[in-house]
Amino acid sequence: MKLHLVATSAIALVVSACTSMGDAPLVTTAPATEIATEEAADATGLSALVDKVDIPYESFTLDNGLTVIVHTDRKAPIVGVTTYYRVGSKHEPRGRTGFAHLFEHLMFGGSENVENFDIPLEAAGSTSTNGSTNFDRTNYVETVPTGALDLALMMESDRMGYLLGAISQEKLDKQRGVVQNEKRQGDNQPYGLTFYTLLEGLFPVGHPYRHSTIGSMADLDAASLTDVRNWFIKNYAPNNVVLSLTGDIDAATARPMVERWFGDIPGGPEVEEVKADPVTLASDKTRELIDQVPQTRVYRAWTGPGLNHPDAVPLDIGMSVLGGLASSRLDNVLVRDEQLATSVSAYNWQSEDVAILIAQMDIKPGVDRAAAEKRLDEVIAQMVAEGPTEAEVARASTSLVSSQIDGLERVGGFGGKGSTLAEGLLYSDDPAFYKQALTQVAALSPAQVSAAMERWLSRPVYKLAIVPGERVESGADMGGWGDEGTVPAPQPDAKEPIEITRTGPPRDLPEPEDVGPLTFPTVERATLSNGISVTLARRTAVPKLVVSMQFDAGYSADGSERAGTQSLMMDLLEEGTTSRSAVEIAEEQERLGASIGTGTSLDTSSVTMNTLTSNLAPSLALMADIVRNPAFAEGEVQRVRDQRLAEIAQQLSSPGGLAGRTLRPIIFGEDHPYGTVGSLGTVPVVEAIGPAALRSEHQRWIRPDNAEIFAVGDITMPALRQQLEAAFGNWQAGAGAAPVKSLDTALPDATTRVVVIDRPNSPQSVIYAGRVLPLNGPTPGLEALELANEVLGNGFLSRLNMIIREEKGWSYGARSSVDAPAGPRLFTISTAVQSDRTADSIRLILDTAREFADGTRSVDETEFTRVTDGNIRGLPNRFETNSQVLRAIVENDQLGRPDDYYTNLPATYRAIDTAAIDAAAARYLGPDNLTIVVVGDRSEIDAQLETLDLPIEVRELSE
Incomplete structure (x- = not known):
């Protein structure tokens, strides 16, 4: 939840700078069916298919500058609510890197009239309740049942217009801890420092794209409550927002709802336009970074043009031919033919003002690095000199258009139709910009791709190598402005008391309407x-x-x-x-x-x-x-x-x-x-x-x-x-019967213990605990257990996540799960926590599970409503795409469920009471006999773990 995203999709259906649509009248595009149903995928067919791709929309703008886009799609009784604020990390001043993303987290912490945004939304059946930040923007997404749209709009408007009276120093400190653990979690991965290093090598100090969206630890430490208030006032006004409503809604219905909730919010200053151009290096640059990685990975990187540049789409296709397709040049030469690499890729990492063009290769162990890099450079040079063939362009274009059609299945969420329309308006002043991009893809010639590749990849290159060894650099010091060490470190403002007062009258949350019966495909x-x-x-x-x-x-x-x-x-x-x-x-x-x-x-x-x-x-x-x-x-x-x-x-x-x-x-x-x-x-x-x-x-x-x-x-x-x-149909089985697995093999005796694996230089410890449940194979009637697990750890609002992440700020997230295999079921709890809180987190995990299982803390009414009513209301959201429905019918088959299982699931949930959920927790979710695996830096965690009074076993790495 609350993801930290820093990249847009590979094919940018969003382009250029956005200007407000002002007081434009209601505009309606020509109605059209969304997609043709019978088109061949040759060149002519591709163009015809693109011609039929359409997301009809209407738009209107309130007096305060809020621009609203509405797309009607009645296939399910759900509405995607997608809110884009025109502020990202490129707008951050020196000394406050990471602030846009930190503020995104704060926006979920409650407003003057809504204590917690997730609780009422999830209880109303929302899915994909999330947000993300990148260089260019911050967005918030939720997909709700149609009857909960009024609630979602009230909540989005409340944090847009009524946030300041609810932000406290305590909330800031907690979310700062969450974000810092998000940063540690990313830094703790193999190659986790790569993106920082690429930005440092490609952009000069002070360039808006030079610092990472997550920022530096020092800057996150320096963020103050005054910063928060000023950031909100400066950037979060309705005239800097695009609101996209997509699904079971129309403009005539939406407009009075939007005016009711957003109309009284005053406009504010326009977000200052940031000038950020691609950078041409004076000469080739080379850097080697030592990291705890298993094999050498090398990069070739250039900056490229922004989303609105005519070369953006040709570069997408060109980089795909170079290293994105399964049949790419790099794959065929370096992986298949000469076997110098175990994996390769190339892509156009696209943002609004600039792109980063990247080719990368994992060198096969035992291969001479110099020889492998020489061939990598030769393949790139040949691609730049000769360009792609017509067949390569056709394959890349067809693959891209096919993948974009998949996105039209979803009305909301990240990458759905709401995002496509909002990003088109935000970056290109045209919600239908996706059609321009796809039309350009379908008409693209090899010569156009070749010319774009030559223009941008013949310039000086940044060469980065990540080589195995002991990590010597710290991610905590990376991701900032770039002049750290040469100027005084940023200091937080004095924590002077700030009077927290309401900025508007109280507002009541609308009650979501009941949802109708679920329609599941026959x-x-x-x-x-x-x-x-x-x-x-x-x-x-x-x-x-x-x-x-x-x-x-x-x-x-x-x-x-x-x-x-x-x-x-x-x-x-x-x-x-x-x-x-x-x-x-x-x-x-x-x-x-x-x-x-x-x-x-x-x-x-x-x-x-x-x-x-x-x-x-x-x-x-x-x-x-x-x-x-x-x-x-x-x-x-x-x-x-x-x-x-x-x-x-x-x-x-x-x-x-x-x-x-x-x-x-x-x-x-x-x-x-x-x-x-x-x-x-x-x-x-x-x-x-x-x-x-x-x-x-x-x-x-x-x-x-x-x-x-x-x-x-x-x-x-x-x-x-x-x-x-x-x-x-003519495929016949061979001699003998199909084999059978022995899933009833006896299991070892279970005991509570800690198993430690040393991983030096780890800023976090990974905790992974589990035990086998007394459940074997398809077992009907386990819905109460599934709901109990949601209360304990399966979801953002679960007890484990709320305590370890939201209350303590020790982790980016914690979860529990109960799998559903053909044999014995496994109960697991997992999290990654800052190293100095390893033992404390294990205690919290055990205590939280124990309190639920022994009845000390039974399921409360808020939790009960969230996991029962919330699941019932959210069922239509779970079957929006073909792939979601496929997973459902496969799971029904594997678990022996009837075809009408999901249509009857609301009645099943309504028949479950709090006693049934508590009983399931008592029987299955207690802390006894958990094997607890801890992967972390033993020099930091051994002394802590000894205080747990549990058997401890240290294991060496095993291949």
Whole structure:
């Protein structure tokens, strides 16, 4: 929750500086259907498809300057409320870096009439209740049931107009602690100091994009209550805001609601325009940064033009061809052909005024660094000199447009239609700017891409290398203005008492209206001629289809002696078949606008495809080839195996990865299928896997009598069945029955203990605790347990998060979870806390769980309302996209639920009382027999942990 975001999406559907629309009259674009349903993905078809993409809107502006955009989408009774303030980190003065983001956190802390913004919103069924800050803006998003729109508008208006009377020194200090732990959490990751270093190398001191959005610790320490008040008055006026309402709403209904809540808020000063141009370095620059990383990562970076520049879209496509596509130049040369790298990428990191053009490479262990960097530079130089081919541009453009269509499924949240319209107006003075960008994509020529790449990538380059070693720099000192050490450090203003007074009359929160019955797509079933079952939920909002083939396998099929085998086999399905190479597979997906991915969860292995409905037949043919005919060629196996070893090394260098690998083998035991280190496996096992083992694994598990197909999207069952029959109907199982996993293997005795893994120079400790519950496999009637877990730790307003994050300020977040596998269920609690509060946090976790389980602190009425009424009201939000519906029908199948489970879920929740929730907590969520894994700096935490009076075991890193 309350994410810290610093980048816009790769294809910037937002451009340039925004000017207010002033007192423009109501404007309505031409009505149109949102998307065509039958278009081919060739060049002509792409243009036709883009022509049909539309987000019809109306707009109006209040007298105080608040601009409102309204888009009507009646597919679900929900409304996305998206609020954009034209202030970001580039507007911060020296000595106050990180302040825009800190203020975003404060905006959730309550206003004069709303004590806590999350409680009433979540109780009303809001989802995606969140906010983010980047260089250019701050935004707040929530998607609410239609009947809760009045409540959401009142709350957004209250923090816009009635905040100052509720901000105290205590609130500032608490949120400062949360933000500083957010910074520590990011800094604590492998390569966690990279972004700071890139900004330092590319921009001079004082450039608005030079300091990071999270800021420096010293500046965060210096932020004062006076700063808060001045920042609000200067930047948070309605004339600096775009409010976007998208979904089950229209302008005629919205306008009086908006005028009621926002109309009396006075306008304020316009946010000062910031001048920020791209920077051309005088000459090439090189820097080497030592970090606790498993392999060397190198970067090539340039600044580029802002969102409104005509080169912005060509650079998006060019960088995608260079290193964004699966068939990119860097992938083909450095990863596949010459195997100098385990991973590569290139992208246009786009902001309003500037871009950062980045190419990066993880050098394969054992490869000469100089040779690898030489080839990286040569591939980039060749791309700049020659430009892309027409086929490369077509694939990149088709992939991009297909991914943007996916975004049209969501009315609100980050990246939904509300954000698209708001950003278009904010940056380009045109809510429909997305159409300009997509039209430019569809018409783009190789020559245009080549010219843009030559203009921007032929300039001096910043070369950065992150090399393995002991970290010598501190993230606490990075992210600031850039002149630290040469001028006096910023000092906080004196904490003089500030009189906190109301700025307006009391306002009552509107009561949300009741929600109607949930409409869940009708589920249809069929069976292919070879026995594969097919489940379809038809939805026609976008002309796309998600198809997933699920196999009863997963990484629990490995056992400790074969850890990593199943997922490595699944990874290799896309790396060549008996008739297609890995490059041909990647290129064909891109041409079709399809995305095919393999996955391995605890119980299930899967191949999932997202494609345009019009291209379903060739997409299914490709998917079938991947599933049925993998080649497991020696060279590809060696390459992917090396990449897997690099992934394991990356996981071992991550504090969260270390904790996750450690917990399950301890509590399940290595003899149980669930006693696994995870899907990546172990180094000795992966090193020994060859083509023969992978072919055997494929033959055992990837077979039609072990498969089910699930689909959601724009197609009828007869049409789907016909095309699936053509792709999979003649697939026959081999000899013998499909294998079965032994999920009833005995478990070790459970005891409460602390297992410590040393990770020097860690500013935070990762705590990951868990135990096996007395629940095995699909078990009906566990909704009370799910609600109890929401009270304890599953959600922003849960007890664990509110105490450790919001009250204490020791962490960026804490959560608990109860999984739902085919075998024994696992209860876990996880958090990352500042190192000096490691033992205190463990005590809080144990005490909070104990108080709930023993009845000392039973579920209260506010919590009860939030988790029951809130879930009932929020159900329509959970099924907005094809992928969300797919997850739901797959989960219903795996847990043995009926098709109407979700339509009956409101009645199920209403039948649960506080006693049932307390009973579930008492039986399942207590602190007894928890194994507590702690990954941190032992020099900082050992003495603390000894005060816990618990058995302590120190473990070494294990591959």
